[in-house]
Amino acid sequence: MLSINNCQIQIEGCLITLPNITLEKGELLVITGPSGMGKSTFLHWILGDSIRHANISGEIMLNGVPLSGVNIEQRRIGLLMQDVHLFPHLNVLDNICFALPHRLKDEQGSKLSRRQRKDSAMQMLNKINMGYVAEHYSHQLSGGERSRVGLVRALANQPQALLMDEPFAALDPDTSAKVSQWAFSQLHERGVPSIMVSHDLNNIPSQAQHLDLANYFQQV
Amino acid sequence: MMWQTSKHANIRSRIGFFNSFGWANLALLFAVLLSVLSVSPVALGNSTLKETISELEASQQWQQTLKEARGQTVYFYAWGGSKPVNDYLRWAAREIASRYKVRLRHVKVADISEAVSRLKAEDGSKSAIDLLWVNGENFSYLKAQKLLLGKLPSAIPNTTLLATEQLSLHNDFGVPMEGYEVPWGVGQFNLIANQSLFSAKNPEQTSITPADILSAAERNPGRISYPRPPEFHGTTFLKQLLVALTNSDPRLFALATPNAQQQLLPVLWHYLDKLHPIIWQNGSAFPSSNTEQLALFTQQQLDLAVSFNPNQMAKEQSEKRIASNAQRLFFDGGAITNSHNLAIPKGAQSPAGAKVVIHFLLSELAQKHKVDGSWGDPAVITPLLDPASTLPAQQELHSSWQQVIEDTWQQKYGA
Amino acid sequence: MNNRLLAKSQLSPSNQLYSAIDLGLKSTAWVLVAIIALAPLFGVVIGLWPAAELDWAAISRFLGYNGLAYSVASTLLLSLVAPLIALYIAFMVYSQYRFNRRWQSLEKRLAPLLSLPHLAVALGLVYLFSSGGMLWSVLWGFVGQTAPEWLGLPRKSMLTMILAISIKEVPFFLLIFSAIGRQLAIKQWLLQGRALGYSESASWWLIVFPVVLKQSRLAVLAAMAYTLSVLDISLLIGPNIPELYAVVLYNWQTGFTPDEQTFAFLGNLLLIAMLGVLIACIYIHERLVTKQLANQAVMANPLNITRLSGVFTAWLGFFSLLTLAILATFLLWSLGWNTHSTFNTANWSTSLWQDEWFFMQGPLLNSLHIAFFSSILGVGVTLLALELQRHNKRYFPDYLWLLAILLPQLSMVYGWQIVHTSSNASYHSSWIILSHVPFTFAYSYLVLRGPFQSLNRHYELVAASFGYSPWQRWWKVRFMLLRPALLSAFAIAFSVSIAQYIPTLMIGAGRVATITTEAVAIASGNEQSITAVYILVQAALPFIAFLVASILAQRTRGSVDAEHQ
Structure with a gap:
């Protein structure tokens, strides 16, 4: 469960006071609003990244633990951006292995070997019928393929929550619809609470919560 | 660049050392040569010399030096631009190692001033240099700064062999050596010319005049040049011209007074004014050094090269780098002659080893190998003096002239 | 997991300890980086300091030195014009090769083309193209005549x-461009340009050139500083x-009279001032060109003249041929061939190689190990310097980091030598490695800064x-992504170290001979064989380094291939 309370965003003379947010397992929050209002910055703040052009305050609780003062790498929150940033020096399979948690264990409780990690990454790809890209590098993939691999990689990390920054905006409408539908079902299936920043409200599942920043904004 | 890197004479030299006239000196040299030529004195001289040296070698002082030198490594800073010289030093290193158990390491430098600059930085403290090949300006600087070990002749038996009187080896460009360096070889300024260049004269010709050069340049435009002063060979070329053009005016061998400059120099500039428009690149560029000029000569870009080694032409011919009909020439009045020398820094770490190396390099064996081998540098020891291959010597100008010639040349033609 | 998380965030005392250690590490790192980067300045100050006892008479004698003004003016002209010509040629070549199948063969051949030393290019050029040079002799030999004098390149x-x-700097700029180009979305820009109706060549100039020009400022400066102070080829063909x-x-x-000492001091100051002029010229040139191109862009000028750069598709062929011709000339020389011999009469022999090979092995090994360690250290310190600046979120001006390239080397190393000898240090090769590090550092900074930033x-x-700690992120992501750039930097640093003569001789006191100390000494004798x-x-040593680097780079993917492909 992810909750954000008493959150205020101060950016370029604007003050945005957000309502308290609570996301249960598998729930999705879509944030919209005019550009320049700090939507992406808000995601980076949740992630734990250092924020430069804004001031954000508030409490984040993930599964009942406060996140203030916790490093990015200890938060276990995933991030999916428009440019997926697949590591160019690794092929698709190794990109996914890179994201698999270090302490991943098999049924007997012993740490996975190199081979086993590769196998489980391959399984994830196969599950979505993308085994054929395993040996490819980022620049050899199409936009749609890259987005899907990006999501597989993000989920491989078993995040406690996932943040998405216009993840499908670069895709053509057809692909975007297909990929996003598939993505939301994946997230729901895994029970990962997610927040997505988007410009367009098409292809959003009906049960998703919606927050329009424009409604909470005041000039100072 | 060569071991003669002196660009300027030493002005601090003793005035009046060369106060005799050129012809007198020449006569003296010839007299000495004649006496050496006659058989009995040579035999006699050699046998007494050998006795003296064996006595010196047996002395406790030298035995002590040999003992100290054992196992030492001698770092010898010397110009590394000549394969014959490098090969000679490799040979010497092998000989010295087997005879004296001393390791000789040739530190090759592009210009010996690099060694001088190091001695300057070390400022008399522990030195990385044990021995260096030096003369002219570099020597006079090191001596003046008291950076050299003195009393070398009395510490090294083979210095007794030096033909000091015959070759006038007391001075290095007007600076008395005074035991701070030891002559190693002799340089005599000579020209190497393609046979066609001076064809008007007979092929047996061995000496030339400035007029010969001018008329040769007229017949062969663009085929003559000389190293750009203050490069040492270029300056020497100008000195030779000046001596010849003024009929060895005595004032050239005394301090260059303003008066003398005014009266003597114009003839040289007048000559060069005529010469420059018809030489290589119309005098708008000059070879940077004698070695570069020789390279241009071997590439048939020039018909004239200059050298301080009287045997250089023969050696180049035997290596088939220059044509077999090339001529060696010297200026009518004689070849300017000087020595190149060995010195030990005061802060040397292996002074004993360095003395042993000098001792060997002055030995009959080493000096003979030097003149007979691919280097061909003339010997400086009495037993090997070879008047047949020695050119008539021209006395050096008073050192003050060098600066004057170089400065005025730079003023007139340097830009 | 949550417990662990909680525990960590509450362990504040140990956090303080960590940050204290972190602070300690950081300041140590800063000190190290500052020592390497400022060593050149330190050397110059020490090296120049005691020489001068200045008075106005000396200064006026200095200014009155005949030909000084000409000399300064012509050297400035040379240092300005030659690198800029190379820059423009390189850009035209780059624009003709980048998005073309030709690019791969260019990248493959850049290594051997870069490794030919300046001296070799200079010697080879005059030997091939001067009047009476080999090329003209051969060409005119076919018709049985001698080539006319005016056709030849003057020797000096x-x-x-x-x-x-x-000619020599073009491949250097190509290497720089290929590093810069990998960070820019050139392909998209060109696409935009063409969509707006400009020819591809016009788009290169209007859109790409201003950006590339700005980013190659340091490289241009390095080339200019080199030209300004290069001695061996100035003596030979200048x-x-x-x-x-x-x-x-x-x-x-190298003179020792008091006047010469004073002149040397003032001369070094003048050299630094000339460098300042060149830096100013770089900015002025950049502004003029950018403004001019912006004007053209505003006027929507189709810039048809840029189609001329099509000529430069022939560059690779031409340059490869030239390199081969130069290498062939040297090979012939080394085997005993000279102007006096025809192919039949030459004393062909490998004896020179056999003779020298025995004596070369020691210097070769010295060169290799010094270059290897000093370039590793140079690249390492560069990474450290860049990382520290990234942490501080502030980058110091580049000139501060490139002092080793910019300041006069002879005085700099002389200063180090004074310190080295007065501290009674040994002449072990590790000192030589240290003395090379400021140079390998400066050049790898030049190559790495762009990709890193x-x-x-x-x-x-x-x-x-994904849960990776800062150290893991640095190693597994940043370092890995930088690998291709690191390899180029390493190869350049390696060849820079190989080429060092003055520091090797002056700090090593000749105890450690390298192939370059031998080569420079021997080249001073002008004996061609x-x-x-x-x-x-x-030339073989940097060639090996560039070759290895390019083979490894082809096997690794980095930030290079990330975007814009």
């Missing part, structure tokens, strides 16, 4: 010097009536979200 002239330097400034300065610096930070952010042997061996 400004023209020859400009030609040699501008005009000497008047002499180029580097030669004049060298003559003062423009590396997209989101890669590390993504890795952080043996000089050829050493130049060939000397």
